[in-house]
Amino acid sequence: MKQQLQQLLELALERLQESGTLSLQELPALLIERTRDASHGDFATNVAMVLAKQARRNPRELAQQVVEALPENSQVEKCEIAGPGFINFFLAQSAYTDIVASVLEQGERYGESEVGGGEKVLLEYVSANPTGPLHVGHGRGAAYGAATANLLRAAGYQVWREYYVNDAGRQMDILATSVWLRYLDLCGEQVTFPGNGYQGDYIWDIAATLHREHGSLFHHPFSRVMEGVAADGPEGDKEAHIDGLIGQMKALLEEAEGYRLLHAAALETILGDIRQDLAEFGVEYDEWFSERSLMEAGTVDQAIEQLQLNGDLYEEKGALWFRSTRYGDEKDRVVVRDNGLKTYFASDIAYHLNKLGRGYQKMVDIWGADHHGYVPRVRAALTAMGQEPDTLEVLLVQFASLYRGGEKVQMSTRSGSFVTLRELREEVGSDAARFFYVMRKSEQHMDFDLDLARSQSSDNPVYYIQYAHARIHSVLRQLEEKGMRWDKQEGVEQLPRLVEPHEKSLMVAIARYPELLESAALQREPHQLAHYLRDLAHELHTYYNTHHFIVEDQGLRNGRITLISAAAQLFVNGLTLLGVSAPKEM
């Protein structure tokens, strides 16, 4: 609808240009908006005001000429000039009844568009290190990522959803060592656990499983383990201490290939937990991309080599540095440490090159806001490789604070008292969690009210929306109980009889949906959809309270049932995109 108006306007302006009424070098991008006030019609444009200055013309006078030049269109009832020079469009009722009919025709596809133009997008989200269970911060990235993926697909992008698994590197070594130390404890050793080790109970669980399955196969005296290991903090060097422990573990367990076994056991257990957690949350992926596979395929070395050939690397203090300052970064970055280990950054460069190599010219990464400082260096690497830096789009998700009983829930990773995503899901349910997470703009800090999310009342927006949908189905059930049936054909024909203001505004809301989806997708803002659904639910409830749907007049009845059925379809479509269920009864 909006696009049609846009075309009409373009035609009008062209006519004015041809007739010499207007002579502009360049026409500006036309802005047509939904009006806020019904007395201003359905759509409005400010072109006259925008052009007035260039054309040195009175905006209202110019608006009048534009209106006169507009081609006839059956969907446009009239145009008015208002205020300082707005042109308001009043649509014919048929424009709306046609849309209601098309909702029923298109069903779950209603609202989809092609604005994405089939562009291939690789969307990466969550990608938390498999060193422990997902917490509520990851949950927000998961909900946001999954909803954004759905939105992009609906808008005609080809989306590939990926989770980057950091299954190589030092953090995994620390994890394996943590498990081993707990295991040694279970073997009866008096273990002093390193400050930098992973403290959570889940480490004990993995260790216990290993102990049960392998007995004391990996047992070494703790005193032996500590030989030559630097002191732990705060007096000693925490990093050196943990690196020493890792080294000892690798040395002592090599023969039995125990190191690899423990490493794999820890990884598989935790990654398995993450996968299950996300699956239960309705968050899906097309691929779980392994960092180790990248290493083994030599992609990381190739990336480093490429930088080397370009002359963007230099050596200093035994390490290999990428001169990222050349490409807008604040400081240069290490890609290979003095101990020969490649940094996380090195494999991340390789990963992004790999994505491009797979034919994705658009990479959308969703990161926690604490990683924002990381953006310039990855962009720098892409630029250094001859890529356009905007092939990478990074969406940052701020953290969420939980509130229970009006009090902020204290979370601390260090003490292990963080709230896991699983605990959150169990407390408030998946629907509420998914909706609450995307209800706020992602870069906005959010306060997550657990009591509200859990409450089954109208205060809770999730229930409010789901209730609107259930209510429609309740009406359909009532209809059947009364021995009547919905004649869709007749209903569509009777739509022009729905002239009540409530009916008009419900139709407007329905017509707005495709525009809304486009906007939400282009801006990667699922919260727009969440707000829209709330508005739509409000329209439905208001209508419900004012008018009866199951009326004696058969034609009117079918018309109304047709209208609310279209609304029901939108609740299903919209909630599905957000990963929330649309129950028929509650």
Added chain:
RNA sequence: GCGCCCGUAGCUCAGCUGGAUAGAGCGCCACCCUCCGGAGGUGGAAGUCGGACGUUCGAAUCGUCUCGGGCGCGCCA
């Protein structure tokens, strides 16, 4: 210190490629069921859009400065 994000009604937040009297929910006050699920609806009170200056016919929206809050500035990931 430098960089990024955020300051809008008592609370939680929309609105931000500049536009017509600044919106919603919660909370508060007053109402609405012989009727399809009241898990609903109607009305009301409530805001110097953190502050200042600037650009503009027009600024919550853009620019500069400033105050306040969060985060980041490792050979960690």
